[in-house]
Amino acid sequence: MSVVDFRPLRILLAEDNAIIGLLLAELLEQMGHQVCGVAANESATVTAAARMKPDLMILDAQLAQGSGISAIRTILQFGPMPHFFISGAPVTGESSDVIVLQKPFFERELARAIALTLC
Numbered sequence: 001m002s003v004v005d006f007r008p009l010r011i012l013l014a015e016d017n018a019i020i021g022l023l024l025a026e027l028l029e030q031m032g033h034q035v036c037g038v039a040a041n042e043s044a045t046v047t048a049a050a051r052m053k054p055d056l057m058i059l060d061a062q063l064a065q066g067s068g069i070s071a072i073r074t075i076l077q078f079g080p081m082p083h084f085f086i087s088g089a090p091v092t093g094e095s096s097d098v099i100v101l102q103k104p105f106f107e108r109e110l111a112r113a114i115a116l117t118l119c
Helices: 018-030 042-052 068-076 107-118
Strands: 010-014 034-039 056-060 083-087 100-102
Touching (some): 010 018, 018 034, 018 107, 034 042, 042 056, 042 068, 056 068, 083 107
Parallel strands (some): 010 034
16 A cells, blocks of 8 residues: 555644755655644644644654654544654654654655555
């Protein structure tokens, strides 16, 4: 199964590195998706998710202010939200069914993570 099997998604990114956020947004748009926002910290991520109601969230596990992990825990209190994490460091303490894409990654790995998250 590939990401092309899915309709274009509205994706919210939680990424505190502006360059990585821009590059990831460009890659996702080249893949046919719409990036509805890039939040740089935990509180902005929670606010943006409530306001934008994306189809998918891609969260950096560790943000400069807070974490993607804490943000999604708050967001999930209000209902389900398909998501996965990206990280430059190992993510520990999460359940084994959590998808974590290790930085750096290739487009095919990103597409696979999206497909697995939506299955």
